[in-house]
Amino acid sequence: MSWIAVDDSFSRVYSMRFISKLKYLCYAASLLLIFVATSISFIRFLPGENIQLYQHVRPRKQLVIFLLTSTKTLPTRGRDVSLTWGRRAKDYRELGSIVSPVDVVFSESADTSEYGISHLPVPDVSYDDLYKKTFSTFHYLYKHHLNDYEWFMKADDDTFIKIRSLLALLNNPSINASEPLLLGRKGGSWCWGGPGYILNRRMLSLMGPYLPYCKKNKRFHGEEDVMFGECMKYALSQALPDYQNPGCQAIPGGNGHEFLALGHNDVLWEHFNEPQYTFSIPYSDSSEWSFDKAIALHTVRGSMMYQLNYLYE
Numbered sequence: 001m002s003w004i005a006v007d008d009s010f011s012r013v014y015s016m017r018f019i020s021k022l023k024y025l026c027y028a029a030s031l032l033l034i035f036v037a038t039s040i041s042f043i044r045f046l047p048g049e050n051i052q053l054y055q056h057v058r059p060r061k062q063l064v065i066f067l068l069t070s071t072k073t074l075p076t077r078g079r080d081v082s083l084t085w086g087r088r089a090k091d092y093r094e095l096g097s098i099v100s101p102v103d104v105v106f107s108e109s110a111d112t113s114e115y116g117i118s119h120l121p122v123p124d125v126s127y128d129d130l131y132k133k134t135f136s137t138f139h140y141l142y143k144h145h146l147n148d149y150e151w152f153m154k155a156d157d158d159t160f161i162k163i164r165s166l167l168a169l170l171n172n173p174s175i176n177a178s179e180p181l182l183l184g185r186k187g188g189s190w191c192w193g194g195p196g197y198i199l200n201r202r203m204l205s206l207m208g209p210y211l212p213y214c215k216k217n218k219r220f221h222g223e224e225d226v227m228f229g230e231c232m233k234y235a236l237s238q239a240l241p242d243y244q245n246p247g248c249q250a251i252p253g254g255n256g257h258e259f260l261a262l263g264h265n266d267v268l269w270e271h272f273n274e275p276q277y278t279f280s281i282p283y284s285d286s287s288e289w290s291f292d293k294a295i296a297l298h299t300v301r302g303s304m305m306y307q308l309n310y311l312y313e
């Protein structure tokens with residue numbers, strides 16, 4: 001029987017050694033885990049380039065606004081935006097956040113770094129072919145940034161946008177993100193192009209696959225805003241045949257007068273510094289328009305951009 005006892009004590013000693021080794025292994029593993037966790041959370045909060053590298057930990061932003069600019073108007077209107085509400089958008093911070101919830105980008109293939117605003121590589125077109133640029137840009141955003149934003153807005157480079165008010169409206173928790181939404185000033189099924197229009201992620205995900213077709217097909221060649229509405233109608237009829245498409249809608253919970261379109265020489269601009277002054281505008285039954293209620297204003301040129309930026313945020 002003695003050989004069994006010897007063997008037993010041998011195995012006990014052996015297993016005790018194993019357990020003490022295991023203990024060190026556990027210490028080492030814990031240290032490694034702590035190190036990795038710390039590095040990940042540190043990398044996550046590095047600014048700029050590094051956030052691009054770690055896309056999987058980058059939180060989704062609320063809104064991207066692309067400006068339908070051109071090589072010709074970039075040094076004037078593009079620069080004016082970059083020095084006014086474009087800069088305000090870049091510097092905007094919500095409490096406890098170190099990045100802006102909104103990105104403003106130029107829809108322009110030329111390098112725009114001197115304006116401090118990045119650009120999307122979509123080809124330049126003539127003014128008559130503007131619709132093509134809108135289709136291309138939304139398609140680019142669909143392909144590369146669909147999951148980076150909740151909202152996707154098109155604006156012109158002579159549009160003034162009150163960033164803070166817009167973000168507050170789009171944050172409305174009663175908006176159902178599962179519904180495809182096209183928001184703006186209602187024309188027909190289309191939204192007026194000048195003061196801009198906004199798609200939610202659901203709408204872009206449904207329209208995305210049809211955008212190259214719309215760009216190529218003559219049926220969608222014409223006025224940029226009307227054609228975008230037509231393409232939206234077509235895409236939804238294909239993607240969701242049973243859906244009752246309401247077309248362009250006002251911002252839910254808004255005042256219904258957010259998207260103001262005036263000619264750049266309109267005498268009403270004289271009242272820009274009287275926020276409560278109410279007036280009527282062409283192609284609208286309402287006489288309740290005001291600079292206070294407006295959130296996206298068009299057509300804004302030259303010094304008016306700076307004057308609005310001084311008065312409104």
Ligand SMILES: *[C@@H]1O[C@H](CO)[C@@H](O)[C@H](O)[C@H]1NC(C)=O
Pocket residue numbers: 176177178179
């Ligand atoms: C949101 O929209 C989806 C799609 O239309 C619908 O199925 C769902 O019931 C809606 N949710 C609410 C809370 O209304």
